[in-house]
Amino acid sequence: MAILSATDIVKYFTEPVRFQVLRGISLSVEKGEFVSIVGKSGCGKSTLLYVLSTLDTDYEGTLVIADTLLTGRDQEFLARFRGEHIGFIFQFHFLLQEFTILDNVMLPALKLGKEPQATIHTRAMDLLHRMGIAEYAHRPAKQLSGGQQQRAAIARALINQPTMVIGDEPTGNLDSENTAIVLDLLEAICHEMGQTVVIVTHDTEVAARSDRILTMADGKIVGEHRTR
Amino acid sequence: MKSSWIVYARIVGTHLRSRRRQTILSALGVTLGIAFYVAMVSFMTGVNRFLEDIMLSATPHVRLYNDVVLDSVSIAERWFGRSATVLLHHPKAAQRSRAIRNAPEIIAALRRQQDVVGVSPRVTAQMYYTQGITEIPGTLVGVDLIEENKLFALSSKVTEGTLQAVLTTDDGIMIGGGLADKLNVRVGDRIPITLPSGVRRSMTIAAVMRFGIAQIDNAQAYTTLKTVQRLLGKDRRYITDIYIKLRDRNQAPQLAALFARLYDCTAEDWQTFNATILVSFTIRNILTYAVSISMLTVAGFGIYNILTMMILEKLKDIAILKAMGFSPGDIRAIVLGQSLAIGIAGGAVGMMLGFLMSLGISRVPFRNEFLPGMEYLPVDFSPIHYIVAITFALAAAAVAGIFPARRAARIDPVAILRG
Numbered sequence: 220m221a222i223l224s225a226t227d228i229v230k231y232f233t234e235p236v237r238f239q240v241l242r243g244i245s246l247s248v249e250k251g252e253f254v255s256i257v258g259k260s261g262c263g264k265s266t267l268l269y270v271l272s273t274l275d276t277d278y279e280g281t282l283v284i285a286d287t288l289l290t291g292r293d294q295e296f297l298a299r300f301r302g303e304h305i306g307f308i309f310q311f312h313f314l315l316q317e318f319t320i321l322d323n324v325m326l327p328a329l330k331l332g333k334e335p336q337a338t339i340h341t342r343a344m345d346l347l348h349r350m351g352i353a354e355y356a357h358r359p360a361k362q363l364s365g366g367q368q369q370r371a372a373i374a375r376a377l378i379n380q381p382t383m384v385i386g387d388e389p390t391g392n393l394d395s396e397n398t399a400i401v402l403d404l405l406e407a408i409c410h411e412m413g414q415t416v417v418i419v420t421h422d423t424e425v426a427a428r429s430d431r432i433l434t435m436a437d438g439k440i441v442g443e444h445r446t447r
Numbered sequence: 448m449k450s451s452w453i454v455y456a457r458i459v460g461t462h463l464r465s466r467r468r469q470t471i472l473s474a475l476g477v478t479l480g481i482a483f484y485v486a487m488v489s490f491m492t493g494v495n496r497f498l499e500d501i502m503l504s505a506t507p508h509v510r511l512y513n514d515v516v517l518d519s520v521s522i523a524e525r526w527f528g529r530s531a532t533v534l535l536h537h538p539k540a541a542q543r544s545r546a547i548r549n550a551p552e553i554i555a556a557l558r559r560q561q562d563v564v565g566v567s568p569r570v571t572a573q574m575y576y577t578q579g580i581t582e583i584p585g586t587l588v589g590v591d592l593i594e595e596n597k598l599f600a601l602s603s604k605v606t607e608g609t610l611q612a613v614l615t616t617d618d619g620i621m622i623g624g625g626l627a628d629k630l631n632v633r634v635g636d637r638i639p640i641t642l643p644s645g646v647r648r649s650m651t652i653a654a655v656m657r658f659g660i661a662q663i664d665n666a667q668a669y670t671t672l673k674t675v676q677r678l679l680g681k682d683r684r685y686i687t688d689i690y691i692k693l694r695d696r697n698q699a700p701q702l703a704a705l706f707a708r709l710y711d712c713t714a715e716d717w718q719t720f721n722a723t724i725l726v727s728f729t730i731r732n733i734l735t736y737a738v739s740i741s742m743l744t745v746a747g748f749g750i751y752n753i754l755t756m757m758i759l760e761k762l763k764d765i766a767i768l769k770a771m772g773f774s775p776g777d778i779r780a781i782v783l784g785q786s787l788a789i790g791i792a793g794g795a796v797g798m799m800l801g802f803l804m805s806l807g808i809s810r811v812p813f814r815n816e817f818l819p820g821m822e823y824l825p826v827d828f829s830p831i832h833y834i835v836a837i838t839f840a841l842a843a844a845a846v847a848g849i850f851p852a853r854r855a856a857r858i859d860p861v862a863i864l865r866g
């Protein structure tokens with residue numbers, strides 16, 4: 220059963236000149252699947268992820284996630300949907316710099332407001348432990364290194380146990396040891412929790428750990444490769 | 448929903464703390480506006496109250512008298528009918544008595560009225576005070592001194608002599624302070640007076656009074672009802688004015704109309720015969736509000752500035768929040784929350800500062816012989832000024848926050864997160 224299905228996604232940029240970044244992308248991802256997207260820099264991977272994560276609404280085609288049609292929905296609806304179903308890991312670790320690491324991780328869950336604060340706190344601390352940064356929980360984000368912030372951002376993406384985790388080079392800032400930790404965790408949530416992961420990566424070893432590799436070139440998906 | 452507010456508050460607090468100096472500065476703008484408003488309006492209201500009290504200490508809520516009217520036209524109309532054209536040359540007021548008809552009965556009836564707390568009859572007579580060859584026009588007022596004292600705290604206006612002495616001295620009068628200065632007389636002196644009828648009498652000054660109202664202090668002298676009635680050659684039923692104090696002075700216009708109908712005489716409420724003073728109150732209030740609103744407008748711009756700056760600085764944060772599930776409405780609430788937080792904090796400190804300033808003003812000694820009873824500048828400490836002040840602060844903050852809040856809500860997260 221497809222948890223995500225995108226049909227004929229087309230997107231143009233008009234600045235500085237009009238050009239087509241995404242040229243009719245269709246893709247379907249199964250529940251519990253771990254998919255990675257590879258391709259040359261500038262081929263439109265990040266652009267595609269912003270569309271899939273509902274942040275970018277300026278596209279043609281249709282997007283359905285968890286049996287919900289997301290194309291043409293208003294911002295209020297999409298915000299609520301993102302909070303509940305999508306955990307996003309940005310290419311550059313984007314934390315709220317003035318907030319503590321723990322607050323950063325807890326905030327999406329507090330906003331969603333589905334569980335008591337104590338439950339959220341426990342799960343946040345558990346995620347920080349797994350990411351190996353629990354000792355920095357009460358430090359403001361700006362005092363941490365790039366790699367540490369990246370790991371906190373991954374913990375934040377997982378806090379609401381989202382239907383889908385979407386990551387734009389989530390391991391780009393990490394050394395091999397931490398990359399392994401993150402991959403173990405992503406693999407675990409797919410295969411044990413039934414969550415779905417779609418990431419963009421440059422790292423062939425990272426791609427090799429996923430269930431399926433999609434290759435993009437020039438705004439199109441040009442290749443597909445199952446690893447198992 | 449409730450958990451949303453806790454999250455908003457958390458974000459508002461953290462963002463404001465990260466911009467501590469500007470936050471404090473913009474809150475200070477609100478503080479000054481509010482403090483100034485509270486101090487000004489408390490002082491102005493204090494002054495207005497004080498003057499109103501002085502005014503009402505000497506004037507009744509309703510005054511009954513017999514107006515000298517030209518009603519000859521209506522008489523002619525009654526005779527010839529309304530349709531006829533009546534031309535009257537030089538109509539003159541009929542020689543009617545100034546006395547109120549059936550005054551003792553009216554007084555008795557008024558005293559039984561629920562809304563009336565006191566009734567004081569008086570007889571006034573125009574006359575001249577003579578001093579050497581100068582003659583100063585003035586009014587001799589015959590009053591029931593005991594009743595009058597109850598209603599208008601007469602003894603508190605006595606600056607020399609005593610009220611008791613007026614009652615016990617033969618032909619004793621209590622003379623207005625300004626008049627006493629002009630005539631250069633003091634308690635114990637005798638002063639000749641002349642009535643329009645030609646009657647002359649030598650009166651004894653038993654007391655000097657100061658109301659702080661020029662019309663009284665510079666022209667009037669009080670004595671007993673009987674003394675004036677005797678001077679005019681009238682009996683005890685001769686009463687020219689009835690002064691009435693009401694339980695609720697705001698009811699005066701309605702009750703005046705009622706009394707005029709019931710007792711067939713002219714009735715005037717205090718609002719009417721003090722209209723000019725009431726206008727000056729209004730003007731003072733308008734001034735206070737105008738100055739305070741301008742100050743709050745400046746404060747509002749301060750808030751607007753810091754919010755605009757903060758949004759530009761926190762573009763990334765706003766984009767992240769949106770990506771994490773915060774809707775445009777949430778972002779709007781957060782920015783508006785920041786604005787209101789500045790308004791509330793600045794307003795609260797402003798109210799405290801305003802209170803201290805009011806307290807300071809109320810401690811400034813201010814004595815003036817024309818304003819008896821005033822020792823310090825008058826200040827009104829009603830909570831209503833504080834309620835209005837904080838409402839103003841919140842309104843200024845809301846107006847200042849609304850546009851930055853809407854701008855923040857419209858930010859496109861993708862454009863910012865791409866870097």
Ligand SMILES: Nc1ncnc2c1ncn2[C@@H]1O[C@H](COP(=O)(O)OP(=O)(O)O)[C@@H](O)[C@H]1O
Nearest residue numbers: 232234235240259260261262263264265266267
């Ligand atoms: N806001 C934008 N306006 C115009 N062109 C853009 C914008 N963002 C990205 N691009 C261009 O779109 C193309 C695809 O970008 P992107 O999706 O970031 O590629 P990738 O993530 O695969 O490196 C690039 O050529 C980039 O220069």
Ligand SMILES: [Mg+2]
Nearest residue numbers: 264265310387
């Ligand atoms: Mg990219």
